[in-house]
Amino acid sequence: MWAKVVKWAVYIVPIVAFAVLLNAGQVLKRPMGTQDDVLGHLHAVEQSVLAEDWAGAGTGWERTQAAVDRVARRIQIDAEKGEMQDLAEELARLRGTIQAQERGPALEHVSVLKSLFHELGR
């Protein structure tokens, strides 16, 4: 009886563990501190852009980039390469619009980034 239970446990435990691991993206992309709060940093960038505080937006962008890098490391096992690339490209576009001090496009990129991050790993 116990041998049968152990045998099935050997089969079931790794499969369940893998299923959990491959679905952990939604949990792992949530902030675990202040440095990896992607949506929080994006919100800060948005506020800086609205106030036309371009120096603040630049700092916010750097923090967002660092946060995205941290989160990407955690969720990369199950992540789609295309989604990660889209996120990286959109971040680069946002940086360009902040440097060019273009309010409208910067807000547009912030909005796209929020949407991409929301959909990441879903």
Added chain:
Amino acid sequence: MNLGWVVAIRGVISFITLLVFTNILGKQQVGKLTFFDFITGITIGDLAATLTVDFDSRAWPHFVGLTIWTGLALIAQYVALKSRWWARITGGEPVILIQSGHILEKNMAQCRYRFDDLLMQLREKNVFDVQEVEAAVLETNGTLSVLKRSQFQPVTPNDLHLTTQYKGLGTMLIHEGNVLGGELKQVHLTKEWLADELHIQGIMSTKEVALAILGTDGKLFVDLYRDQVPDIPVDDQLLSH
């Protein structure tokens, strides 16, 4: 995204998953698989491969696909055990290709089987003359079962009314130097008996023994790590060439 690292992790996941799923699916030999089993196996293997290296989609859908295919294959196996109709659908049916010495061309055409295939598979069964065959059946796994006409079948002790000594499966008593206590108990023997038997054969320790099997005739077959293969005589003339 560190692709090498991700491939390594996903590789471990798909390897262990495949190992578990193939164990659950059973121990059918590759040569005994039906065409349906074979295709199912290929699809499951392909899904495991894409789970490892396909980054265009998430790993989770591939994992679900792998699980679904294994689950369905398992269900199909169980249903086939209960329903002959389903077993025929998934595994096909054996087809008689030769009956009473006559080749059934209609049946051969039905399973798209050529005369060359038939002759080749007969040769594999050591049949070089079709006239020797009473019946031949193409099994669902693609092998050909052949019944030779009685006059071409080898003579057995039964035909000659001879009595033979019983010969069954032997019992392994030593494996790689270790005495298998459970097996020894099964055949109602002791370690002392085993030691005595080994001493008779000039073996002082079980550690010298790679394999020892007790036959149903009571004889102990012993293979040592130290192989004593007699020298093969070589012709001097051959060496001089």
